[in-house]
Amino acid sequence: MKEIKKISALFFISLLFLLISCEEGSNEIDGKKPADVKSIVITMIAKSSANPVFESAKIGAIKTAESLSEKYSKLHVSIDWQTPDNESASEQAEIIRNAVQNGSSAIIVSCSDIDTLTQAINYAVDNGIAVMTFDSDAPDSKRFAFYGPDDLEMGKKLMNELGQLINGRGKIAILGGNKMANNLQERVKGIITAAADYPDIEIVGTYYHPETEADAIAVMSEVMKLNPDLKGWVMVGSWAFFGEKLNDVIEPGKIKIVAVDALPVQLKYIEKNYVQVLLGQPTFTWGEISVEIVIDKIYFNKKVEEIIRLKIIPVTIENIGGWSRQLKAWGYKDVPEKYLGM
Amino acid sequence: MSSKEIHKTAPSDKISFGQKFSYGLGSIVNNLLGGAIGYMSIVLNVGLGINPALVGTLQAIPRLTDAMTDPIMGYISDNTRSKYGRRRPYIFIGAIFVGLTFALMWQLPGGYSEMFYFWFFLIGSIIFYLFYTIFATPWVALGYELTSDYHERTRLMGVMNFMGQFAWITLPWFYAFMENDRFFSDSVQGARTLAIIIGVFVAVVGIMPAIFCRERFVSKESEVKVKIKFFEGLKKNIVEFSKGLMITIKRVEFLKLCAGTFFVFNAIMLVGAFSSYLTIFYVCGGDNDMGAKYMGLFGTVTTFSTLAAIAGVTWISSRIGKRKTFIIATSIMLFGSILKWFCYDPMATWKVILPAPFIAIGMGALFTLMGSMVADVCDLDELETGERREGMFGAIYWWMVKLGMALAFGISGFLLNATGFVVDFGGAQTSSTFFWMRVVDVGIPAAGCLIAIFSVASFKITEEKSYEIRSELDKRRSKTISTEKVS
Numbered sequence: 001m002k003e004i005k006k007i008s009a010l011f012f013i014s015l016l017f018l019l020i021s022c023e024e025g026s027n028e029i030d031g032k033k034p035a036d037v038k039s040i041v042i043t044m045i046a047k048s049s050a051n052p053v054f055e056s057a058k059i060g061a062i063k064t065a066e067s068l069s070e071k072y073s074k075l076h077v078s079i080d081w082q083t084p085d086n087e088s089a090s091e092q093a094e095i096i097r098n099a100v101q102n103g104s105s106a107i108i109v110s111c112s113d114i115d116t117l118t119q120a121i122n123y124a125v126d127n128g129i130a131v132m133t134f135d136s137d138a139p140d141s142k143r144f145a146f147y148g149p150d151d152l153e154m155g156k157k158l159m160n161e162l163g164q165l166i167n168g169r170g171k172i173a174i175l176g177g178n179k180m181a182n183n184l185q186e187r188v189k190g191i192i193t194a195a196a197d198y199p200d201i202e203i204v205g206t207y208y209h210p211e212t213e214a215d216a217i218a219v220m221s222e223v224m225k226l227n228p229d230l231k232g233w234v235m236v237g238s239w240a241f242f243g244e245k246l247n248d249v250i251e252p253g254k255i256k257i258v259a260v261d262a263l264p265v266q267l268k269y270i271e272k273n274y275v276q277v278l279l280g281q282p283t284f285t286w287g288e289i290s291v292e293i294v295i296d297k298i299y300f301n302k303k304v305e306e307i308i309r310l311k312i313i314p315v316t317i318e319n320i321g322g323w324s325r326q327l328k329a330w331g332y333k334d335v336p337e338k339y340l341g342m
Numbered sequence: 343m344s345s346k347e348i349h350k351t352a353p354s355d356k357i358s359f360g361q362k363f364s365y366g367l368g369s370i371v372n373n374l375l376g377g378a379i380g381y382m383s384i385v386l387n388v389g390l391g392i393n394p395a396l397v398g399t400l401q402a403i404p405r406l407t408d409a410m411t412d413p414i415m416g417y418i419s420d421n422t423r424s425k426y427g428r429r430r431p432y433i434f435i436g437a438i439f440v441g442l443t444f445a446l447m448w449q450l451p452g453g454y455s456e457m458f459y460f461w462f463f464l465i466g467s468i469i470f471y472l473f474y475t476i477f478a479t480p481w482v483a484l485g486y487e488l489t490s491d492y493h494e495r496t497r498l499m500g501v502m503n504f505m506g507q508f509a510w511i512t513l514p515w516f517y518a519f520m521e522n523d524r525f526f527s528d529s530v531q532g533a534r535t536l537a538i539i540i541g542v543f544v545a546v547v548g549i550m551p552a553i554f555c556r557e558r559f560v561s562k563e564s565e566v567k568v569k570i571k572f573f574e575g576l577k578k579n580i581v582e583f584s585k586g587l588m589i590t591i592k593r594v595e596f597l598k599l600c601a602g603t604f605f606v607f608n609a610i611m612l613v614g615a616f617s618s619y620l621t622i623f624y625v626c627g628g629d630n631d632m633g634a635k636y637m638g639l640f641g642t643v644t645t646f647s648t649l650a651a652i653a654g655v656t657w658i659s660s661r662i663g664k665r666k667t668f669i670i671a672t673s674i675m676l677f678g679s680i681l682k683w684f685c686y687d688p689m690a691t692w693k694v695i696l697p698a699p700f701i702a703i704g705m706g707a708l709f710t711l712m713g714s715m716v717a718d719v720c721d722l723d724e725l726e727t728g729e730r731r732e733g734m735f736g737a738i739y740w741w742m743v744k745l746g747m748a749l750a751f752g753i754s755g756f757l758l759n760a761t762g763f764v765v766d767f768g769g770a771q772t773s774s775t776f777f778w779m780r781v782v783d784v785g786i787p788a789a790g791c792l793i794a795i796f797s798v799a800s801f802k803i804t805e806e807k808s809y810e811i812r813s814e815l816d817k818r819r820s821k822t823i824s825t826e827k828v829s
Binding site for chain 1: 521522523524623624626627628629631632688689766767768769770771772773774775776
């Protein structure tokens with residue numbers, strides 16, 4: 001015991017010295033960055049501030065910027081979050097032009113409209129600003145990278161999930177949203193491609209509609225009236241789950257549904273068995289991974305892939321608890337408390 | 343022990359603080375060398391772009407050669423006769439060369455192919471582990487024979503284990519040091535510098551036990567050396583080695599200690615990844631920052647609890663004996679393991695820290711008491727065979743620990759897959775996946791503790807028995823002239 005007391009004393013004295021020197025070191029880190037520190041300002045432009053998925057992307061970007069600044073003493077990364085209140089491609093283009101004028105180091109954008117944004121992105125790149133896209137791409141622009149889902153693969157995954165749920169047999173319908181949206185079209189294409197592997201499944205049609213809850217529900221009601229033996233729905237978006245109207249038109253579990261996106265508001269439909277599988281997107285990583293890619297490109301001069309695929313997470317009643325906690329960790333504020341402990 | 347008298351250590355059996363401290367310095371070096379490659383190997387992948395599978399191979403192959411050389415070194419050390427002793431010459435030379443090899447093996451030049459780095463590091467690692475064995479095996483054996491007193495052994499092992507913890511405190515900081523862009527242009531340069539610092543530290547501090555510790559069994563000047571032919575000697579040594587190995591692994595009391603260590607230590611090693619994943623993905627919902635904070639806090643609480651536990655266990659064992667102390671400490675660890683089930687609570691994340699001190703008590707007790715108990719077995723072995731074979735016992739004991747660790751790391755990945763864990767899903771794993779992860783994380787250490795308690799409960803060398811053996815050996819030694827006690 002005596003020996004251990006002596007060694008303990010030595011240990012705590014050493015620890016004290018260590019703490020003092022760490023404290024001095026941390027003062028140096030906090031207060032005085034080296035003179036040759038490189039300051040990088042990334043302008044991040046999402047589609048709409050009203051959409052909570054982008055709030056999560058914002059948190060991911062800011063946390064990553066802070067973490068990189070902390071890790072590398074000669075680097076300071078900050079995020080200039082510039083997102084229109086509501087979707088507006090022209091407003092996004094204007095923000096890009098302003099970012100160029102204001103000397104932004106890089107731009108990360110989710111494109112509301114391909115044509116409008118392609119021009120704006122090319123203008124920024126021609127002025128020496130690195131631009132990458134996330135979530136929604138402008139593939140013919142001069143952007144150096146895109147981070148987002150593979151919509152064709154997502155469509156195939158949707159079909160395969162539904163195929164399993166209805167044991168590869170019966171009539172199904174596709175809810176297609178906006179016919180002009182390229183990403184949704186790709187998903188529909190993926191569904192139809194994968195359906196070829198299910199000879200006993202018949203697709204009664206692909207139904208497009210304005211992207212609101214009411215329009216989605218109206219289309220669904222019409223289709224189900226015409227096809228009373230319908231076994232399942234594949235939805236390339238989650239418009240039908242934005243409110244409470246689905247309760248009036250469908251009996252839980254009778255028709256199987258798989259859909260894209262798994263936001264907090266949609267989780268109750270999984271719990272009540274209206275929908276069996278939602279394909280969730282890790283929206284936090286839109287900010288996290290995009291910022292890392294930009295820093296790799298413009299600070300470390302690393303070669304980066306042009307297309308970086310976002311990994312989709314299937315959400316079912318089995319992982320509703322885990323997914324809810326993950327959403328909360330990503331910054332979503334409206335996650336129902338009851339799911340967090342599941 | 344209330345009705346029994348507790349033996350007091352005779353002044354002649356006491357080891358001075360200086361010797362204990364010197365021996366403890368060897369523990370820092372031993373743990374540092376044991377952990378450093380693992381903590382620094384990330385540079386091979388991140389800094390030099392070596393495929394992770396090759397990095398895994400680079401870590402596995404040298405350990406296999408290491409496992410084979412340990413018992414051989416134990417035999418060589420046990421059978422060495424020199425005026426400097428059986429252990430100290432190897433510790434001295436081993437420390438210098440292992441430090442030098444460690445510093446050199448990380449001086450990886452830039453701009454070469456992946457296979458160049460693979461072979462460079464593989465050859466370096468094999469040489470490193472060879473010198474590591476030359477240092478560590480005699481050093482472990484030295485600890486078993488520094489004193490013949492039942493309680494003083496535990497005090498020595500307490501000091502050794504206590505000091506050895508400092509290496510475990512330092513190791514997690516290695517990556518941050520190598521990655522620090524204030525000092526280094528990249529992590530590879532950081533690794534080169536860190537390796538030199540460690541190498542110098544190992545060479546300087548590692549020789550301390552050789553300089554300041556005194557061996558009890560050294561050959562006399564008058565000892566007759568019989569010259570025999572090389573091949574004849576080789577044949578004799580192989581036969582003797584095999585015989586010694588068989589006697590060691592057949593000694594039941596020793597096997598009980600091996601089982602106790604194997605199941606407790608490797609159960610904790612096996613579920614290490616599970617605990618981290620559950621903290622980040624289940625308790626913290628996939629929030630890496632929060633998860634890292636809790637894991638850091640868990641580590642800090644564990645470190646301080648382990649230090650306190652080593653001190654406490656050393657004191658308690660001198661009152662109630664080693665076996666009872668081990669059973670109590672392992673029972674507390676069993677409680678801590680079961681407590682984890684209730685403390686993985688996403689609604690009260692702070693609870694995740696609570697089991698740490700209970701688990702630390704078991705871990706702190708393990709290597710303090712086991713080292714001391716192996717030394718007791720060495721006495722029993724001498725009584726029955728007439729030979730002192732601390733080197734062989736120490737080598738087999740640590741060989742078993744290393745083998746278990748390799749198995750644990752190997753099985754861990756398969757078990758994680760078996761639970762249904764998908765890394766891409768982050769915190770969104772299914773309820774059944776989290777359930778089975780928790781079952782493994784709680785169940786395996788709990789089962790390990792129970793098996794260890796069961797194994798050690800029948801360990802026969804009690805305090806009384808140990809002093810009886812000691813008395814017999816002293817009588818026998820007084821009749822012989824081949825060895826003498828050097829204080």
